[in-house]
Amino acid sequence: MALKTYRKETRIKEKKVATAVSYLSLTAGAFLLFWAFYPVISFELYSRVFFQNGLRSPIPVAKASELSNNVSVNKLTYSNNVRDFTQASMWFPTAKSVAAPDSKTMHSTVPEQDIADVKPQKKPWLKDYYLSIPKLNIKDAHVTVGGENLAESLIHYLPVTMPGENGNVVIFGHSTLPQLYNVKDYKTIFTYLPSLNKGDRIAIKAADVSYQYEIYDMFVVKPDQISVLDQSYDSANVTLITCVPPGTYWNRLVVKARLTALPSL
Numbered sequence: 001m002a003l004k005t006y007r008k009e010t011r012i013k014e015k016k017v018a019t020a021v022s023y024l025s026l027t028a029g030a031f032l033l034f035w036a037f038y039p040v041i042s043f044e045l046y047s048r049v050f051f052q053n054g055l056r057s058p059i060p061v062a063k064a065s066e067l068s069n070n071v072s073v074n075k076l077t078y079s080n081n082v083r084d085f086t087q088a089s090m091w092f093p094t095a096k097s098v099a100a101p102d103s104k105t106m107h108s109t110v111p112e113q114d115i116a117d118v119k120p121q122k123k124p125w126l127k128d129y130y131l132s133i134p135k136l137n138i139k140d141a142h143v144t145v146g147g148e149n150l151a152e153s154l155i156h157y158l159p160v161t162m163p164g165e166n167g168n169v170v171i172f173g174h175s176t177l178p179q180l181y182n183v184k185d186y187k188t189i190f191t192y193l194p195s196l197n198k199g200d201r202i203a204i205k206a207a208d209v210s211y212q213y214e215i216y217d218m219f220v221v222k223p224d225q226i227s228v229l230d231q232s233y234d235s236a237n238v239t240l241i242t243c244v245p246p247g248t249y250w251n252r253l254v255v256k257a258r259l260t261a262l263p264s265l
Contacts (some may be wrong), residue, residue: 005120013083015210086187088148088155088172091241091252094160095226126162129206136192137183140205143171150174151187157241158229163204164263166233171240177247190242194218194253202238202257212261213238220244220251228254235259 037129089095096140130140131154145162149155161167173190181191202213221228228239236259244253 015023022117028167032206078089086149086174088150088157091157091243092223092226092229093225095229124161127157129163129204131205132202132205133196133200134203135196135200138189141173141186141189143204153186154189160231161233161236163206163238164209164236166236168229168231169204169236169238170229171238173240173242175242175244175246190240193240193242193245193255194244194246196255202240204238211236211259211263213257214260215255215257217254217256219254221254222251225252 051257097121126145128144131143132139132141145155145156146151146159147153147155150172151174154171157170157172159169161169163169173192173193175185175191176188179193181188183189196215198215198218200215202215203210204213228241238257238259240255240257242253243249244251
């Protein structure tokens with residue numbers, strides 16, 4: 001007769017708990033991945049359907065090389081791992097940066113082909129002004145003319161013309177994942193820019209004068225497609241630019257609006 005017997009202990013309850021915890025962890029991990037990547041994937045699908053036809057062709061390689069020679073950058077500038085995208089000059093690296101002095105010769109508001117025949121007018125530069133987008137609940141967002149730090153304000157990039165004048169007023173604004181959006185945070189303020197549509201309104205208040213613009217075009221470009229920064233003096237335009245897809249710096253969303261209402265005091 002055996003002095004001792006060994007019996008395998010079954011821990012059914014503990015196994016069930018361990019299995020439940022494992023499935024819960026997998027489910028939570030999958031949800032977090034979906035939560036993080038859904039905005040990127042959904043924007044890519046949306047942009048291919050609604051923005052693809054508006055894609056502009058890249059500038060010729062020869063012109064890009066010429067432009068890049070005019071910019072003082074080092075080898076690290078083109079690595080997304082080390083570029084500081086709170087700095088406006090990093091968004092279109094081949095575009096030549098200029099600072100806004102207290103005063104400068106401004107172009108007159110005439111078509112580009114007639115510029116050579118008109119003597120430029122001297123006008124004081126605005127140092128800043130305010131942008132509102134009612135559909136996005138953005139009210140009086142601060143725009144710095146010729147600024148650099150996108151963490152502190154929107155930036156009027158490469159300033160040549162002012163709001164209300166014929167030309168192209170280019171305004172940069174940061175965006176991020178929708179989950180981190182805060183309308184009062186300039187690092188996230190343009191997150192919902194892709195939700196705008198043609199016909200939506202933009203308002204700019206500069207020196208106590210209000211200008212009304214209407215969106216007429218939206219498209220996506222690569223960082224080397226700097227033609228979106230070009231000036232055209234046949235009408236008064238505003239170009240809003242942010243990084244897309246949300247939370248990335250891969251491409252640039254371009255929203256163009258045209259002046260539709262006369263200034264009101």
